Amino acid sequence: xxxxxxxxxxxxxxxxxxxxxxxxxxxxxxxxxxxxxxxxxxxxxxxxxxxxxxxxxxxxxxxxxxxxxxxxxxxxxxxxxxxxxxxxxxxxxxxxxxxxxxxxxxxxxxxxxxxxxxxxxxxxxxxxxxxxxxxxxxxxxxxxxxxxxxxxxxxxxxxxxxxxxxxxxxxxxxxxxxxxxxxxxxxxxxxxxxxx
Amino acid sequence: xxxxxxxxxxxxxxxxxxxxxxxxxxxxxxxxxxxxxxxxxxxxxxxxxxxxxxxxxxxxxxxxxxxxxxxxxxxxxxxxxxxxxxxxxxxxxxxxxxxxxxxxxx
Amino acid sequence: xxxxxxxxxxxxxxxxxxxxxxxxxxxxxxxxxxxxxxxxxxxxxxxxxxxxxxxxxxxxxxxxxxxxxxxxxxxxxxxxxxxxxxxxxxxxxxxxxxxxxxxxxxxxxxxxxxxxxxxxxxxxxxxxxxxxxxxxxxxxxxxxxxxxxxxxxxxxxxxxxxxxxxxxxxxxxxxxxxxxxxxxxxxxxxxxxxxxxxxxxxxxxxxxxxxxxxxxxxxxxxxxxxxxxxxxxxxxxxxxxxxxxxxxxxxxxxxxxxxxxxxxxxxxxxxxxxxxxxxxxxxxxxxxxxxxxxxxxxxxxxxxxxxxxxxxxxxxxxxxxxxxxxxxxxxxxxxxxxxxxxxxxxxxxxxxxxxxxxxxxxxxxxxxxxxxxxxxxxxxxxxxxxxxxxxxxxxxxxxxxxxxxxxxxxxxxxxxxxxxxxxxxxxxxxxxxxxxxxxxxxxxxxxxxxxxxxxxxxxxxxxxxxxxxxxxxxx
Numbered sequence: 176x177x178x179x180x181x182x183x184x185x186x187x188x189x190x191x192x193x194x195x196x197x198x199x200x201x202x203x204x205x206x207x208x209x210x211x212x213x214x215x216x217x218x219x220x221x222x223x224x225x226x227x228x229x230x231x232x233x234x235x236x237x238x239x240x241x242x243x244x245x246x247x248x249x250x251x252x253x254x255x256x257x258x259x260x261x262x263x264x265x266x267x268x269x270x271x272x273x274x275x276x277x278x279x280x281x282x283x284x285x286x287x288x289x290x291x292x293x294x295x296x297x298x299x300x301x302x303x304x305x306x307x308x309x310x311x312x313x314x315x316x317x318x319x320x321x322x323x324x325x326x327x328x329x330x331x332x333x334x335x336x337x338x339x340x341x342x343x344x345x346x347x348x349x350x351x352x353x354x355x356x357x358x359x360x361x362x363x364x365x366x367x368x369x370x371x
Numbered sequence: 372x373x374x375x376x377x378x379x380x381x382x383x384x385x386x387x388x389x390x391x392x393x394x395x396x397x398x399x400x401x402x403x404x405x406x407x408x409x410x411x412x413x414x415x416x417x418x419x420x421x422x423x424x425x426x427x428x429x430x431x432x433x434x435x436x437x438x439x440x441x442x443x444x445x446x447x448x449x450x451x452x453x454x455x456x457x458x459x460x461x462x463x464x465x466x467x468x469x470x471x472x473x474x475x476x477x
Numbered sequence: 478x479x480x481x482x483x484x485x486x487x488x489x490x491x492x493x494x495x496x497x498x499x500x501x502x503x504x505x506x507x508x509x510x511x512x513x514x515x516x517x518x519x520x521x522x523x524x525x526x527x528x529x530x531x532x533x534x535x536x537x538x539x540x541x542x543x544x545x546x547x548x549x550x551x552x553x554x555x556x557x558x559x560x561x562x563x564x565x566x567x568x569x570x571x572x573x574x575x576x577x578x579x580x581x582x583x584x585x586x587x588x589x590x591x592x593x594x595x596x597x598x599x600x601x602x603x604x605x606x607x608x609x610x611x612x613x614x615x616x617x618x619x620x621x622x623x624x625x626x627x628x629x630x631x632x633x634x635x636x637x638x639x640x641x642x643x644x645x646x647x648x649x650x651x652x653x654x655x656x657x658x659x660x661x662x663x664x665x666x667x668x669x670x671x672x673x674x675x676x677x678x679x680x681x682x683x684x685x686x687x688x689x690x691x692x693x694x695x696x697x698x699x700x701x702x703x704x705x706x707x708x709x710x711x712x713x714x715x716x717x718x719x720x721x722x723x724x725x726x727x728x729x730x731x732x733x734x735x736x737x738x739x740x741x742x743x744x745x746x747x748x749x750x751x752x753x754x755x756x757x758x759x760x761x762x763x764x765x766x767x768x769x770x771x772x773x774x775x776x777x778x779x780x781x782x783x784x785x786x787x788x789x790x791x792x793x794x795x796x797x798x799x800x801x802x803x804x805x806x807x808x809x810x811x812x813x814x815x816x817x818x819x820x821x822x823x824x825x826x827x828x829x830x831x832x833x834x835x836x837x838x839x840x841x842x843x844x845x846x847x848x849x850x851x852x853x854x855x856x857x858x859x860x861x862x863x864x865x866x867x868x869x870x871x872x873x874x875x876x877x878x879x880x881x882x883x884x885x886x887x888x889x890x891x892x893x894x895x896x897x898x899x900x901x902x903x904x905x906x907x908x909x910x911x912x913x914x915x916x917x918x919x920x921x922x923x924x925x926x927x928x929x930x931x932x933x934x935x936x937x938x939x940x941x942x943x944x945x946x947x948x949x950x951x952x
Contacts, residue, residue, distance in 0.1 A: 179465050181462075181465075182461075182462055182465030182466045182468070182715075183715075184645070184711060184714060184715040184718065187715050187718035187719050187722065188645070188718050190718065190719075190722045191649075191718040191719075191721040191722040191725070194721075194722045194725055194726045195721065195722075195725040195726075195729070198725055198726060198729040198730055199725075199729060201729075201730060202729055202730060202732065205748070206676075208742075209676065209736075209741055209742060209745075210673065210676070212741075212742050213670070213672040213673055213676065213740050213741055213742075214670065214673070215669075215670050219672070219740055219741075219742065220670060220672050220740050223669075238372065238743075239372055239373065239374060239375075240373075240375070240812075262669070265669055266669040267598055268598070269598075269669050269671065270598035270599060270600075270602075270603070270667075270669075271597070271598030272598075272609065273598070273602070273603060273607075273608060273609030273610065274595055274596045274597055274598045274599070274602035274603070274606070274607065274609055275595045275598075275609070276532045276533070276536065276594070276595050276607055276609045276614070277532070277609065278532075278609055278610060278611050279531070279532035279533070279535045279536045279609075279611065279614070280530075280531050280532045280535075282816040283671060283675075284671065284672075284675055284738060284739045284740070285738050285739075285815040285816035286611060286675060286678075286739070286816065287611050287816070288531070288532070288535050288611070289816065289817060289818055289820070289821060290518070290519070290531045290532075290535070291904075292901040292904040292905075293816055293899065293904070296899075297901075300900055300901050301900055301902070302900065302901045302902060325901075326901075326902075326905035326908075327905070327909060328522070328905050328908045328909050329522040329523070330522040330908070331522065331526070333526060333527050333530045334527070335595065341597075341598065344598070352671060355671070355672060355740045356740060357738045357739065357740055358737060358738055358743055358746060358808075359375075359738075359812065360737070360738035360812060360815060361894070361898075361899030362375060362812045362813065362894065362898075362899065363894070363895065363898040363899065364898050364899045364900065365898040365900055372743075373746055373808050373809050373812075374809065375809050375810075375812050375813070376809050376810050376813070378891065378895040378896070381810070381813070381887075381890065381891065381895070384809070384810045385804050385805070385810070385887070388803050388804040388805075388807070388810075389800050389803070389804050391757075391803065392757050392760075392761060392795075392799045392800045392803050393800060395757070395758075395761040396761050396764050396795065396799075399761055399762060399764040399765045399768075400764050400765075400768060402765065403764065403765040403768035403769055404768055407768065407769065435807055435809040435810065436809060440747055441747075441750070443751070444750060444751060444754045444807075447751070447754055447755060448754055448758075451755065451758040452758060452761065455758050455759065455761070455762035456761070456762045456764070456765045458762065459762040459763065459765040459766050460765050460769070462719065462766075463765060463766050463769035463770075464769070466712055466715045466716065467712060467769075
């Protein structure tokens, strides 16, 4: 008969409490560190007014993957918005994507459903031709996806009754989302030609 | 910094990852069985499986381009899978003894 | 009388438990039904187009799963409550009210999902139609309703233990329920910042599924081992503590593997990678304990179907969470698999293996008692073919779907991600690849196998032990 302290119920009760408490504490500390780093206007998550500028996705040798690069002025739909207006537009766009339940077909930042393409870099996707055709193609697609679909899988996006204003708001949200530094996800991405 | 897996190494990455877990479990199974039955053959077989686990971990580390900090993960896997089953064995034996001793003296 | 479903065979908490179990079974059937439709839409994209689109069928599929498992857990707690506390359930009337509240809320939410589906981008939509965030789509009013019901549930459990006696199991259980309810609040606010949105969203999803649910199941399992196998309480309790230490020790920061690509800092790659490598170690080491337990004692099981489902749980958890999780979790490979059918493959096996199995085991324990404590060991009527086939079909079906989705995901990581560079065109090139199409076809075949399994399971739960006149085997 051995009776070792470390095989004892009491010891493990205390261990369970201490392990849980310390891991929770570490998570809380990390959360305090992370939240400011992913707040809007931080280095990783740019301010909403970034939609006034050109966004590229360029390979960074030091970090060994592509990162978003914010370039010169490139106003969305020709309108330069101030910070407040940009926030209002992106907010409306995100609320529309939630209200239309986009995430149960698409993924955003890779999370969601797998029935339709990822939207993380939708703004930079070469499917929109080049930067001169992109905005109008995106609006047309969102307003009438059934007659503008472009794949041969037989899958079509249903018409979600999106108005032109709503489409513009969604695109503002997508453009802003494409500027988030996602540690190289999606990898090996081939962005749209923006020189045209 | 991470160095993503090369496309030609995908299979090695997925398969060795799965094998690490599977070999870990078989090692634990043989070890426990050998101890329980007092069978030297099972114990020997357990370490044989552990040797396979080492190979799987090294293949995984190679495919994943582990470097710097990531080498720590290789070490954690090698040591963790080797020692954790021993720890659980000792706990199994002694928690049961402890409870039985108390039960008998009640 | 033996062999007859009779509420007199149940204590107060158990009467409420079987209500929860009944709704859980209905939702389980709904989950599979909508899963079949969603799976079919991959093969026939025009199926219910503009009527019941994929985003609706898939949402009902995953929401029905979350709710039936949750109701199964709640039922299980009500089931063991009086037995564990040694007194009658406190506040049972309130508990019954909460049951009806929750059930009607779920009904309304599902009807709105099916018939209203979507709304404009305003606050009304998020409060009353659909929040549009995967797994927690339930509109805000329902969130609040769920929290109220959970609080009543918590009150029932805590007050009963306080009036009666505490045990190690009930202590862990109550603390876990506090965490479970508290974490849900992290998903109950709106923010435009999608990085912050998903940061907290993962607190709900991960810390439920990979932490608090695991511990809840550990508590139910601990109680089940005492009841089913006559295991000694002190040993079971010690091991519950060991499990809590190991699971929370590796699982809480395992959250890091969801923080690779959502905008969060690069150090999460290291934290997530490290704890992902650590998470399977306890799972694997526990094999030793299972062997020790089954070798050191000769157990007689009073309920063979429940026992078989508990064994299925052990294997399902090991393969679904352990093997399937680890295969694609390190960031170096997850970069190619994140957001592909890999995740679906892992999700199917892990949710089923870790959670569905154990709730089904409790269903069998409940039915046995409901029929007056009938015999459910060897030599059942018809040699127990129904439960055996249900077990085989459900496990085989889910495993088959998992393999089919794995092949589709494997192809996606090559074609869509590595070669095509993750563009929309790359996505569709991968979707029409023969491996993907074959994968979706086989998933459908095994989906039908799973559906046959659930039909048999429901039939068996309704009939097992009927007319049986032997009392259950003593352990």
